[in-house]
Amino acid sequence: MVRRTQLILLLLTLLLPIHGYAWGFFAHQRINRLAVFTLPPEMIGFYKKHIRYITENAVNPDRRRYAVEWEAARHYIDLDIYGDSALYKMPRFWPEAVALYSEDTLQAYGIVPWHISLMKFQLTQAFKERDLDRILRLSTEMGHYVADACVPLHTTQNYNGQLTGQRGIHAFWETRLPELFSSEYDFFVGQALYIEQPQLRAWDLVASAHTALDSVLYFEKELTQEFDEEKKYSYEVRNNLTTRVYSRAFSEAYSRKLSGQVERQMRLAIQATASYWYTAWVDAGQPDLRTFPKALTAQEQQRLEMEKKEYEAGQHKPREEGNP
Numbered sequence: 001m002v003r004r005t006q007l008i009l010l011l012l013t014l015l016l017p018i019h020g021y022a023w024g025f026f027a028h029q030r031i032n033r034l035a036v037f038t039l040p041p042e043m044i045g046f047y048k049k050h051i052r053y054i055t056e057n058a059v060n061p062d063r064r065r066y067a068v069e070w071e072a073a074r075h076y077i078d079l080d081i082y083g084d085s086a087l088y089k090m091p092r093f094w095p096e097a098v099a100l101y102s103e104d105t106l107q108a109y110g111i112v113p114w115h116i117s118l119m120k121f122q123l124t125q126a127f128k129e130r131d132l133d134r135i136l137r138l139s140t141e142m143g144h145y146v147a148d149a150c151v152p153l154h155t156t157q158n159y160n161g162q163l164t165g166q167r168g169i170h171a172f173w174e175t176r177l178p179e180l181f182s183s184e185y186d187f188f189v190g191q192a193l194y195i196e197q198p199q200l201r202a203w204d205l206v207a208s209a210h211t212a213l214d215s216v217l218y219f220e221k222e223l224t225q226e227f228d229e230e231k232k233y234s235y236e237v238r239n240n241l242t243t244r245v246y247s248r249a250f251s252e253a254y255s256r257k258l259s260g261q262v263e264r265q266m267r268l269a270i271q272a273t274a275s276y277w278y279t280a281w282v283d284a285g286q287p288d289l290r291t292f293p294k295a296l297t298a299q300e301q302q303r304l305e306m307e308k309k310e311y312e313a314g315q316h317k318p319r320e321e322g323n324p
């Protein structure tokens, strides 16, 4: 009987997505929401008014990944594909990177730092054009990509520990840990700051994530040797399904070893997101947001509805991240 239960649980585990979403719904929404509160007085009223939109739509880019082929590459960069010192040698700007590696290669292994810079450019344009639809969409999605760039496992081809026998570590780090412990995190990150070099700043985010990668993998491996299998995992019922999760004890031990790493990366994401919004607004000439349109156009509302319906109706089969 015990055997049979174990077998069923094992099957359930195999049927479930190997990992959910980047940062999980929870963390993405949290990051976008908290970014609003670091904005200067000229911006905060406007963003607060739309805080529900900015929070609820924080995960749209992940939803779209299942429907649109070109979406996935925007969420990560497999730096190690380019060699050991890729972090230092990789061309920072898109034209140079394309010239060196070709656009196909870059798209295949992820473009997150360049996509952030593109978003910044587009958001600046949207502010200049007083285009509320686009300002909200781009601000929201900017927060998503910035947050993804801060995740260590978004900077490697070993994005789910699949090359090192640590499958599942992706969701463990970016979903399970924040869900369990983020109520204890300190989210006072100070004010949004002007970014002199948006493209280089995106690389700073990737660099901070990538340099944290060794500890992400190493500490999990180390703890796995200290924990028996049945202590490492436990089972929880979620949406009426029994799901295998990393146990609380294992999660606590891991979190302690990482000594604030998840918190640091979340703080970084919050501060950087708000700073990109602020920079776009400044570069657009600091328009008076009180005079901007107050509501989304009917067209945009319809588009959002459609996108949502498409996702709900679509087959969002679990697809492993990073392999387009």
Ligand SMILES: [Zn+2]
Pocket: 021, 022, 061, 062, 075, 144, 148
């Ligand atoms: Zn993502």
